[in-house]
Each structure stands twice: as C-alpha cells, then as structure tokens.
Amino acid sequence: MSSNQSNTQNGSEQKEKVSESAQTSLSKKTETITPEFESSIVNQLVTRFTDKVVQVVYVRPGRTKILVPPNEIVQVATFLKDTLKFDHAESVSGTDYPKDNQIEVIYHLSSYSDEKLSSHVLALSTRVDRNDSRMPTLIDVFKSTEYHERETFEMLGVYFEGHPRNERFLLPEDWADIPPLRKEFRIKGR
Amino acid sequence: MGLEIVKETEEDRLMTLSVGPQHPGSGHFRFTIKVDGDYVVYCDPDPGYVHRGEEKMCEYRNFIQNIPHLERPVIHDSTNITYSYSLAVEELTNIQVPLRGQYIRALASELNRQVYTLYWLGIYGIFLGHSTMFMWPVGDRELFIDLLEALTGARVTHAYNIPGGVRNDMPEGFKDRCLRQVAYFEKRLVEYEDIFYNNPLFRQRTEGVGILTKEDAIKLGVTGSVLRASGIPFDVRKAEPYDIYNEIDFKVQYMKTGDSFARSMVPFLDMRESCQIIRTLLDKMPQSGEVRAKLQPNPKGPAGESYKRVESGRGALGYYIVSDGTPKPYRVKLSVGSFRNILALPYLLIGSKLADMPSIYWSLNYWPVEADR
Numbered sequence: 172m173s174s175n176q177s178n179t180q181n182g183s184e185q186k187e188k189v190s191e192s193a194q195t196s197l198s199k200k201t202e203t204i205t206p207e208f209e210s211s212i213v214n215q216l217v218t219r220f221t222d223k224v225v226q227v228v229y230v231r232p233g234r235t236k237i238l239v240p241p242n243e244i245v246q247v248a249t250f251l252k253d254t255l256k257f258d259h260a261e262s263v264s265g266t267d268y269p270k271d272n273q274i275e276v277i278y279h280l281s282s283y284s285d286e287k288l289s290s291h292v293l294a295l296s297t298r299v300d301r302n303d304s305r306m307p308t309l310i311d312v313f314k315s316t317e318y319h320e321r322e323t324f325e326m327l328g329v330y331f332e333g334h335p336r337n338e339r340f341l342l343p344e345d346w347a348d349i350p351p352l353r354k355e356f357r358i359k360g361r
Numbered sequence: 362m363g364l365e366i367v368k369e370t371e372e373d374r375l376m377t378l379s380v381g382p383q384h385p386g387s388g389h390f391r392f393t394i395k396v397d398g399d400y401v402v403y404c405d406p407d408p409g410y411v412h413r414g415e416e417k418m419c420e421y422r423n424f425i426q427n428i429p430h431l432e433r434p435v436i437h438d439s440t441n442i443t444y445s446y447s448l449a450v451e452e453l454t455n456i457q458v459p460l461r462g463q464y465i466r467a468l469a470s471e472l473n474r475q476v477y478t479l480y481w482l483g484i485y486g487i488f489l490g491h492s493t494m495f496m497w498p499v500g501d502r503e504l505f506i507d508l509l510e511a512l513t514g515a516r517v518t519h520a521y522n523i524p525g526g527v528r529n530d531m532p533e534g535f536k537d538r539c540l541r542q543v544a545y546f547e548k549r550l551v552e553y554e555d556i557f558y559n560n561p562l563f564r565q566r567t568e569g570v571g572i573l574t575k576e577d578a579i580k581l582g583v584t585g586s587v588l589r590a591s592g593i594p595f596d597v598r599k600a601e602p603y604d605i606y607n608e609i610d611f612k613v614q615y616m617k618t619g620d621s622f623a624r625s626m627v628p629f630l631d632m633r634e635s636c637q638i639i640r641t642l643l644d645k646m647p648q649s650g651e652v653r654a655k656l657q658p659n660p661k662g663p664a665g666e667s668y669k670r671v672e673s674g675r676g677a678l679g680y681y682i683v684s685d686g687t688p689k690p691y692r693v694k695l696s697v698g699s700f701r702n703i704l705a706l707p708y709l710l711i712g713s714k715l716a717d718m719p720s721i722y723w724s725l726n727y728w729p730v731e732a733d734r
Binding site for chain 1: 408409412416417418421579580581582584588593595601666670679681683696700703704734
C-alpha cells in the first residue's frame with residue numbers, strides 16, 4: 172500500500188461526529204490541497220444557511236459532502252438547485268448506523284446544465300432517527316429522485332413524507348421482513 | 362324489473378396490458394400499461410424480478426472477493442461495472458495504479474463497451490423486426506469477445522479490473538490483432554449504417570417517436586446515450602476523466618433531436634469513436650512496465666467514503682462505498698444508468714402509440730438485471 176497525500180481528511184463521519192464548525196474543517200482541508208471551486212460552493216451554502224444548518228463533512232477535489240437536519244433539507248436542496256445549479260440527483264442511498272441509532276440518507280447531486288459543475292458531485296446528506304425514520308421527500312425539487320427514494324424506502328425503511336408512492340419497488344410484493352439493508356437483517360446462513 | 366342501461370365509462374374503454382416479465386420483448390422486467398385504443402395512457406414500471414441483493418452481499422465479503430459477483434448485474438459490460446468499483450476502492454485504500462495498468466484497463470473497458478453496445482443493438486434490431494440487425498452485431502460481437510478472451514482469459518465475465526490495476530498483462534501480439542479486428546469492424550459499421558440506420562422502414566418507426574426534450578432529460582436525470590441523444594454532450598470520460606482519459610483525444614458524440622432514432626444512433630456513433638480511442642490507447646501505451654500495484658493480502662484503508670463513476674455502455678456508473686476501516690465495505694451503493702433511465706419510460710410511453718412501445722423501450726438502453734442489482 173503506497174502512501175497518498177490526498178486522503179488525510181478521510182472523514183470517518185460515524186465516529187468523528189461532525190460537530191466542528193464549517194470554518195475549521197475547511198481550513199484543515201486547505202492545508203493539503205486547495206479545491207478552491209469546491210470551497211466556494213460550500214462557503215456559499217454556509218453563508219446562506221449558517222453553519223448550524225449546513226455542516227461541512229469534507230471538501231475534496233470534485234467531491235463535497237454536507238450534512239443538514241432533515242427538516243431543513245428541502246430549503247437547502249432548493250437553494251442548491253436554483254442558485255448553485257445542481258440540477259439532478261445521480262443516486263440516493265442510505266447507510267444504517269445502529270451504534271448512533273441513526274440512518275444517513277445521502278443524495279449525490281450533479282449538474283448537466285452548468286459545465287463547471289459537471290465534474291463535481293455534491294453529497295447532500297441528512298440523518299434520521301432509526302426508530303422513527305421519516306424525512307421530507309425531495310421529489311418536488313429533484314424529480315430524478317423518485318425511484319431512488321422509493322428504493323431507499325423499501326431497503327432501509329425511511330419514509331419519505333410527501334412522496335406519492337412509498338411502496339415496494341425491487342423487493343417482492345409479499346416481502347414480510349425488516350428492510351434488508353438495515354444492519355440487523357442477516358443473510359441466511361451468514 | 363326493467364333492463365338497466367349501463368353507460369360506457371372512460372375506465373371501460375381502457376385495456377390493461379402487462380408487458381413482461383415473461384414477454385420476450387421486455388427482458389426480465391415488467392411494466393403495466395393501459396391503452397385507450399391505440400394510445401398508451403398509463404404506464405407503471407415494476408422492476409425487481411432479478412433483484413439479487415448485490416449491495417447487501419458486498420457487506421459480507423472483502424474488497425477483492427466482491428469483484429466477481431459485482432459484475433453479474435451486467436455480464437456483457439463486466440469490465441466497466443468493476444471499473445468504478447476499483448477506482449473507489451483505490452481511493453479508500455490509497456493504491457496508485459501503474460501507468461501501463463491504467464492504459465490496459467481503459468482498453469479493456471473500451472472493448473467491453475463495444476461488446477455491450479453490439480448486444481444491445483442486436484436486441485434493438487430484432488424487436489423492430491430487422492433480423493439482419495440481430496445476426497450481424499451478435500456475430501461481430503465475437504470479434505471483441507475473442508480479443509477480451511485473449512486479454513483476460515474469459516469470454517464474458519472477466520473479473521479483470523482489480524483495485525490497483527488489472528489482473529494480468531497483455532499477451533504477445535495482442536496489439537496487431539486488436540488493430541486488425543478494429544479495422545475490420547469499422548468497415549462493418551459502414552454496412553450497419555447502410556442496412557439499418559438508412560433503412561426507410563427503420564427511420565419511419567423511430568424518427569419523431571418518443572421525444573425527450575433537453576429540459577426534461579435534465580429534470581429526469583437520465584444518463585448515457587439517452588442523455589446525449591437529447592442534446593447534452595455529457596460523457597464521464599470527458600466531464601471527469603478517470604485514469605488516463607484526460608490524455609486521450611476524442612469527441613463526445615451527441616444528437617439534438619431526442620427521439621428514438623437519436624437514442625439508437627448515439628451508441629452507434631459511440632462505437633465508431635471508440636474504435637479511434639482503442640487505436641490511441643494502443644498507440645500511447647507504455648511498452649513495458651507493471652500492470653498492477655502490489656496489494657496487501659486483505660487490503661483496507663482508513664475509515665472514509667468514496668464516490669466514483671465511469672462511463673459504461675448505459676451511461677454513468679457510480680459506486681458509493683463507505684468503509685469503516687475493516688477489509689469489508691460497510692456499505693456499497695451502485696448507481697447504475699439503467700435504474701436512472703427507466704424514469705423516462707412512463708414519461709415517453711404515455712401519449713404514444715402501443716406500436717411504438719418496442720422502439721421507445723429498447724432505445725432507453727435499459728438492462729433489467731443491472732437496474733435490479
């Protein structure tokens with residue numbers, strides 16, 4: 172395994188609870204590499220929404236990740252779409268963190284209409300309570316999330332409030348078990 | 362007791378049809394449509410017939426063990442589906458790929474994209490009733506399968522990309538053989554154009570059918586040939602070059618009409634461009650050197666996450682991998698082109714004629730097994 176300088180900020184977001192302010196995490200990043208364009212995007216977000224709402228998880232060349240509370244996600248997404256020109260979601264996924272009793276839902280956003288953004292993927296993430304996992308849908312902001320959110324609903328049991336169809340999509344209609352991508356679901360025999 | 366007169370309602374006129382999963386024209390995929398006379402008024406995709414839980418399986422195996430089963434969703438494009446996985450794992454575990462390894466990897470992915478596109482073209486041809494266009498691409502596909510067999514040792518599922526490079530070096534005399542077969546294939550492409558793309562019957566059935574405008578393509582977030590057919594020249598190889606693609610000069614092929622014809626033409630133009638890319642890659646490739654980095658027996662890196670994408674036969678193919686510092690990934694998410702493009706199916710089918718269904722559905726470059734994962 173050779174050494175690599177570009178990975179010092181490899182934010183282990185389940186342990187390093189993203190509590191430090193956006194400014195410190197940004198200045199830490201700029202010591203190693205200076206992704207100026209990426210920093211300008213998150214700076215705009217933090218200026219608009221304060222660092223209590225938008226927490227910056229990491230800034231790397233071409234990739235940024237922010238964490239927002241579920242009740243603010245629609246406003247942040249609208250700002251991302253209208254002002255920063257992120258126009259579609261490439262993927263919506265969820266990660267189960269039983270230790271924190273949380274499920275992280277991540278929207279990977281990118282842009283076709285703005286050429287400068289085409290190499291950039293912004294991860295808009297939020298964390299919902301594992302026992303009462305519900306959050307507002309982003310389908311009105313990004314139409315492209317429709318099937319992805321439906322998949323996240325059945326695979327992780329996150330209920331998207333306002334989504335027209337929180338229904339089975341890939342799983343069988345008679346699936347009668349817990350959502351399979353939760354960590355307590357075990358594959359038989361493993 | 363008098364006779365009751367029942368008036369025909371709107372609902373009575375509609376007929377519900379279930380297309381698939383056994384129907385040969387759908388693949389392992391079902392969608393329900395309602396028709397009013399000739400016109401489709403409702404469409405509801407129902408994937409999942411070949412869902413195998415790839416993402417869950419990944420959590421039980423280490424980074425290297427995951428490669429063979431991850432190419433099962435799309436065995437005809439198996440090099441590309443493991444490409445972005447390798448890129449993501451390399452970022453997580455800090456592995457640098459040697460230059461020759463990068464070139465061979467790109468070469469294998471170009472050859473494999475041809476295999477996939479030819480297979481797709483064969484299916485597209487046969488479902489539009491053009492059986493020559495089934496026989497020819499499936500026959501010519503053997504050219505590239507043979508090349509990949511010589512390169513990787515396997516005909517279809519190669520498991521060739523690994524984090525750190527490729528599994529083995531090119532065999533002796535591969536370059537000449539590759540150049541010869543690509544030159545032959547380019548002549549065949551001219552014949553394809555004559556017999557298929559310039560066929561008036563084919564053009565009638567596809568031109569002006571299922572138009573996806575530029576704005577809607579962006580809104581629906583489609584990718585690959587569907588996106589480029591709607592006038593957006595977006596190709597991951599150009600937009601965000603991975604490995605050595607920033608040194609390869611090529612044009613992103615796109616069209617502006619956004620109809621089924623454009624969606625079937627763009628993969629064809631891609632194949633032609635890909636022949637050029639293969640030549641450039643063979644030309645620029647370092648003649649000797651390592652093809653893969655030395656790996657630990659069980660590679661692992663610090664906890665973190667990575668999102669990497671490549672351009673596959675069906676568009677951007679992304680992997681989102683979360684690692685908790687152990688040799689097994691904590692979470693793997695595949696964002697595949699098929700799953701993204703199927704959002705456009707109800708949008709395009711509703712309002713079009715039932716007879717246009719095959720030409721719209723197959724032009725979406727949809728691979729059911731990949732979408733289900």
